[in-house]
Amino acid sequence: MSRxxxxxxxxxxxxxxxxxxxxxxxGGGNPYIGMLRLRExxxxxxxxxxxxxxxxxxxAFVGSVGGIGAPVVGVEKIKxxxxxxxxxxxxxxxxxxxxxxxxxxxxxxxxSIEPMLTAxxxxxxxxxxxxxxxxxxxxxxxxxxxxxxDPSPGAIADDKGNVVVFxxxxxxxxxxxxxxxxxxxxxxxxxxxxxxxxxxxxxxxxVPNTLTQALDVGRVILEARAKxxxxxxxxxxxxxxxxxxxxxxxxxxxxxxxxxxVGEADIAGIDAHAGSNARIAIQxxxxxxxxxxxPVAIVPDLIMNLHLETGEPITTETLRYGxxxxxxxxxxxxxxTTPRALEVVGPKxxxxxxxxxxxxxxxxx
Amino acid sequence: MIRIGIDVGxxxxxxxxxxxxxxxxxxxxxxxxxxxxxxVEALAQALAAARLAxxxxxxxxxxxxxxxxxxxxxxxxxxxAAVRLGLPATASLPxxxxxxxxxxAAIGGHxxxxxxxxxxxxxxxxxxxxxxxxxxxxxxxxxxxxxxxISSVFSPVxxxxxxxxxxxLKKALPxxxxxxxxxxxxxxxxxxxNAAIMNACLCDLAKLVVDAFRNAxxxxxxxxxxxxxxxxxxxxxAAYAENFPVLTFASGPTxxxxxxAFLSGVSDAIVVDIGGxxxxxxxxHKGFPRPATVAVEVxxxxxxxxxxxxxxxxxxxxxxxxxxxxxxxxxxxxxxxKLVSEALVFGGQTLTTSxxxxxxxxxxxxxxxxxAGLDPDLIARAEARIAQMLEAGVERxxxxxxxxxVIVVGGGSILVKGAIGGLEVLKPNHFAVANAVGAAIAQxxxxxxxxxxxxxxxxxxxxxxxxxKATAIxxxxxxxxxxIEVVDVEDVPLAYLPGNATRVHVxxxxxxxxx
Numbered sequence: 001m002s003r004x005x006x007x008x009x010x011x012x013x014x015x016x017x018x019x020x021x022x023x024x025x026x027g028g029g030n031p032y033i034g035m036l037r038l039r040e041x042x043x044x045x046x047x048x049x050x051x052x053x054x055x056x057x058x059x060a061f062v063g064s065v066g067g068i069g070a071p072v073v074g075v076e077k078i079k080x081x082x083x084x085x086x087x088x089x090x091x092x093x094x095x096x097x098x099x100x101x102x103x104x105x106x107x108x109x110x111x112s113i114e115p116m117l118t119a120x121x122x123x124x125x126x127x128x129x130x131x132x133x134x135x136x137x138x139x140x141x142x143x144x145x146x147x148x149x150d151p152s153p154g155a156i157a158d159d160k161g162n163v164v165v166f167x168x169x170x171x172x173x174x175x176x177x178x179x180x181x182x183x184x185x186x187x188x189x190x191x192x193x194x195x196x197x198x199x200x201x202x203x204x205x206x207v208p209n210t211l212t213q214a215l216d217v218g219r220v221i222l223e224a225r226a227k228x229x230x231x232x233x234x235x236x237x238x239x240x241x242x243x244x245x246x247x248x249x250x251x252x253x254x255x256x257x258x259x260x261x262v263g264e265a266d267i268a269g270i271d272a273h274a275g276s277n278a279r280i281a282i283q284x285x286x287x288x289x290x291x292x293x294x295p296v297a298i299v300p301d302l303i304m305n306l307h308l309e310t311g312e313p314i315t316t317e318t319l320r321y322g323x324x325x326x327x328x329x330x331x332x333x334x335x336x337t338t339p340r341a342l343e344v345v346g347p348k349x350x351x352x353x354x355x356x357x358x359x360x361x362x363x364x365x
Numbered sequence: 366m367i368r369i370g371i372d373v374g375x376x377x378x379x380x381x382x383x384x385x386x387x388x389x390x391x392x393x394x395x396x397x398x399x400x401x402x403x404x405v406e407a408l409a410q411a412l413a414a415a416r417l418a419x420x421x422x423x424x425x426x427x428x429x430x431x432x433x434x435x436x437x438x439x440x441x442x443x444x445x446a447a448v449r450l451g452l453p454a455t456a457s458l459p460x461x462x463x464x465x466x467x468x469x470a471a472i473g474g475h476x477x478x479x480x481x482x483x484x485x486x487x488x489x490x491x492x493x494x495x496x497x498x499x500x501x502x503x504x505x506x507x508x509x510x511x512x513x514x515i516s517s518v519f520s521p522v523x524x525x526x527x528x529x530x531x532x533x534l535k536k537a538l539p540x541x542x543x544x545x546x547x548x549x550x551x552x553x554x555x556x557x558x559n560a561a562i563m564n565a566c567l568c569d570l571a572k573l574v575v576d577a578f579r580n581a582x583x584x585x586x587x588x589x590x591x592x593x594x595x596x597x598x599x600x601x602x603a604a605y606a607e608n609f610p611v612l613t614f615a616s617g618p619t620x621x622x623x624x625x626a627f628l629s630g631v632s633d634a635i636v637v638d639i640g641g642x643x644x645x646x647x648x649x650h651k652g653f654p655r656p657a658t659v660a661v662e663v664x665x666x667x668x669x670x671x672x673x674x675x676x677x678x679x680x681x682x683x684x685x686x687x688x689x690x691x692x693x694x695x696x697x698x699x700x701x702x703k704l705v706s707e708a709l710v711f712g713g714q715t716l717t718t719s720x721x722x723x724x725x726x727x728x729x730x731x732x733x734x735x736x737a738g739l740d741p742d743l744i745a746r747a748e749a750r751i752a753q754m755l756e757a758g759v760e761r762x763x764x765x766x767x768x769x770x771v772i773v774v775g776g777g778s779i780l781v782k783g784a785i786g787g788l789e790v791l792k793p794n795h796f797a798v799a800n801a802v803g804a805a806i807a808q809x810x811x812x813x814x815x816x817x818x819x820x821x822x823x824x825x826x827x828x829x830x831x832x833x834k835a836t837a838i839x840x841x842x843x844x845x846x847x848x849i850e851v852v853d854v855e856d857v858p859l860a861y862l863p864g865n866a867t868r869v870h871v872x873x874x875x876x877x878x879x880x
Contacts, residue, residue: 033555037457072868073485075553077518081457159454159490187454187484250766321764 005051005125008116010042015218020112022217022313023210025302027285028109028135029071030315033078037117046120052128053208056101056199062127063088063099063196064144065118066111068156068179069189074110080159083191084118090155090163091193099196103127105142107210108135108285114191126211133207133333134302137260137284139179140172141345143335144197147205151175155193158186207333213239221311231311232326241328242360244289244297245278246271246308249323254316260284265319267327278327280305282316287350289327298352300332300345301360331360366879367421369587370805371407372428372620372798373400379801380407382415382422386627390414391798400431401581408585419586424879428594428620428804431574432567432610436468436664441573443512443542444473445566446505448498448534449558450481450526451518454490460516460558465665472566475510477501481526482518485866486818490518493526495533502537512565513538516546516558522816542568542608549611551814552868556660556669563666564611571610575603590879592843596672598623598653598803599810600877602843614663617800618645618675622654624803625772628793634770635762635788637755638799639777641683642699646758647675649772651852653874655764676761680754682777683708684718686747693746695754710736718780721747728779748782756786774799811839811849812872819867828854831871844875 008016017031042048056062065084067074092098102122104115107130119126131142145151154166154175164182169175175194183190217239224234236243247267254263262283269276273291281288286303288295297303305314308324319325331337336345337359347355367389372379378396382389392410397403404427412419435441447460460476461469479497482490505513513534517526527545535543544565550557575593582591592600595612598619606613621638632652638645648655654673661672679697683704687694700707700715707713709720710731716739722728724736724744759771770789773781774796784790795802813835817827836849853872 033458036463040458040462070485072552075555077451077482077484077490078455078554079457080453080455161453187488187490321766322760322762 005049005055008038008042008048008050010039012215013039015215015222016112017218018221018313019214019216019218020107020109021315022304022306023133023214023302024108024135024313024315025285025304026282026314026316027137028106028111029074031110031113033074034110034113034117037079037081038113038120041117041120048116048120049125050128050211051101051125053203053206056127056203058198058200058203060100060199061097061196062101062103062199062202063091063193064103064105064115064131065191065193066105066114067189068183068192069187073187073189077159077187077189079189079191081117082121083157083159084114084193085121085191086157086161086163087155087191087193088118088122090157090165091153091195094153094155094165094167095196097196099124100199101125101127103129103131103202103206105131105139105144105194106135107133107207107214111135112211112214127202127206128211129202129206129208130210131206133210133336134300135285136345139176139192139194143205143207143341144194145172146341146344147335149195149197149201151195153195154179156182156186157191162186205335207335224311232306232308232328235306235311236328239330241330243326244303244329245269245276245291245327246273247278247325249319249321249325252319252321254282261316263316267325270324280327281352283350284316286316288347288352288355289329295355297329297360298347298355298357299350300336300341302330302332304328304330329360366423367417368424368426368805369408369411369422370426370801370803371404372617372800372804373404373430374617374800378403378407379798380411381795381798381801381805382411382417383802383805388795388802389417391795391801393798400429401577404578404581405585408581408587412585420588422587422589424589424877425582425587425591426594426600426804426807427578427591428616428800429574429613430617432570432613433615433663435567435570436563439468439471439664441570442471442566443569444475444508444510445512445514445562446475446477446510447514447516447558447562448477448479448501448530449516450479450493450530451490452478452480454482454518455554458555461562463555463667464559468664468666472562473508473510475505475508477504479530481530483520483523483526485519485522485816487523493529498530498533499537502534505538505541510541512542512544512568514544514546514558514561514565516554516561518554519552520545520547521552521557521814544568549609550669552816553660553669556667559666560611560668563663563668564609567610568608571607574610575607579603592807592877594620594804594807597656597810597812598807599874600807600843605842615672615675618647619654619673620800620803620807621645621774622647622649622673622803623652623806624799624801625649625774625793626652627802627806628774628795628799629772629791631770631772631791634772634791635759636772636774637759637781637785638775639773639780640681640775641701641704641777642679642681643677644680644755644758644777645675645677646762647673648762648764653852674762676758678754678758680718680751680758680780682717682719682780686716686718686721688743693743693750695747695750718747718751718777721751722779727782730779751780752782752785755781759785759788808874809839809842809844809877810872810874811835811837811842811844812870813838814868814870816866816868824856824867827867827869828856828871831869832873835871835873839873839875843878845878846875849873849875
């Protein structure tokens, strides 16, 4: 299948941010600041061209960039603007290649936007796909690294002009550890670039069409709202998502454990689910949905909460008592559910050794 | 102590006279276009009703929508410069980047980026550059800008950059007003900066309004000190209000919630203030409105200062009731202040919520004969719809399943029938002027919101430091030292940061020292 590329225009930004927030499955950070930065670039005449995976040459190189740091710093120490671009130049120089396109490692939340900003500044296209098809808390949780990409070199850059290149790291976990520490020294808000990937590798291992998916999801929400339609059912029709639960949030517990926001939300069923009770286990993102004690949707499948009436995506930070929500599920891409991927992003990797991953699609049949 | 509380609302200017904790009189006057005429009128009526001479008054507390309206209507705003310290960081989004074009144009849209600012852990991002600031001062002078808002990255953690920059700029611009973002907002650069810029652009109007209130009191013969109420339910004196007008934003709903608490004697509840067109619902927590935790927009601009978490919906005593193929609908359209001429029960042609209540025999208003012919089925369905709207509004403001009471205040309180969503309903005396009561009983506060590193101090030490700082702020704002108590302590560890970085928020309040 061959598709045309398309430009990202200002009118797309609201849909894109809604879609990216929903695909963030509760996490991924708020895309608001990134959206404003992209809008500023577009208003100053920059362009962002999205190209399909198929358009990549097998021997061209694709760069992958994103923000790294603490969410609270992201809203206070706003980026200088070229952090990710400088990190990209760092890995290009260290590996001796030049990138022909940029791809996001994480379509969910704020890191869906950062690659577009870098692409606009570098004059490169951005690839319609990503390394997760959702959001996850750590760099190694992308298909790019799960399927054996050599993580060397990586680079991280700050607002002041410092660029640190990790010339040789023995695996992704060391890169994550070094990059996280360096990011803190850089003020806990920095630009990060991972090693340039051959086009053939990206075509094989990227989760395809996720930028289009984010845009489509956002457009469905906006259109349904404008036409006073039921956003949740329109979204289900348009995406093939499963309605997992509808209910009222009756309690939210959160705590910080090992640097991650860990918690649970309780939901009392209403409408078709009246009489049932649900619980969502959270670690930055929504991990497992239990209904009446049984796991019915499990990471890496996408578990997404929306306001029942407005269809506004609800992040784990904004979940609160009394909200009436719909929880919908989408099967993760097959690249995310192989035994190899489940080692890194399955329930066991998030501390649920007793839960076996059962994909959503199979449960429905 | 005898105090007068005045609430200047969109339709009515309400006034109450209180002796200690006793309400001596409560009156309503029409709000006038110039505001002051209405205030003088309400003041005169209140004194007459309480049979007091103007000289008997010890203090006057005023809640006003003046400054909110000025921003919403883009009028009386001073040309303002935004100076942000943080380069090379933050260059990707200059000040006012997300403002509506007309508001930005109304204050000139002057934005400057300079070096300075701090990292989350207190290190400098870059050194403050005096020459750079003096060049900005030259430009500000050349453009005749009268107000400057200074923001600096992580100024809630370290205010030094903002204060030093102000000192440098003030030497060069002695007659210009300065607002520091750290005096107003919390972490979240754009929102805090927005609030600071709005405050600065209101500085000229603030002097005018404070003078006008002073003159209105003089005209009424009242010699007492007067205060404006802030959006957190506490007071600032006239001199402080001249410098921080932005803190009055949304003080109306806050005063209603505080007044409801006082009149009912309950300190934890949901408060519903039902007016003619809308209802405001907020949560009362330990006697104060629960503040919003997300960005609140004023006049199309995102801010993050201490706004009450209030949800408004289109239900009031004048809301239109329309029966259609999809069932009965109530609001959001309303006859508003024309209720007494347009509602059926008052001889008009429009079916309103007040008519439904009168027809159901639950309120003695107007001429009951004029609504006697209403279909009982329609009355029942409209009442069910009203109950549903109230329940949904109340549900939105609840944070837990704890069965809190619901306090109903405001002129539209007659709409409430029995319990709301199974929760007990309280309708205190003087419910119609709860907002003015809220103004009259306002206390004085001090508040701190900082990030502490718990690597070098314990959690208890950090909270004590924040409490001491908040107490000092309250005393300097007019609180009597012996009466200060802590009303809110919150410490939140920050994700993805080392050294146990923790955000500590402490708020204290004390009684007004009128001596």
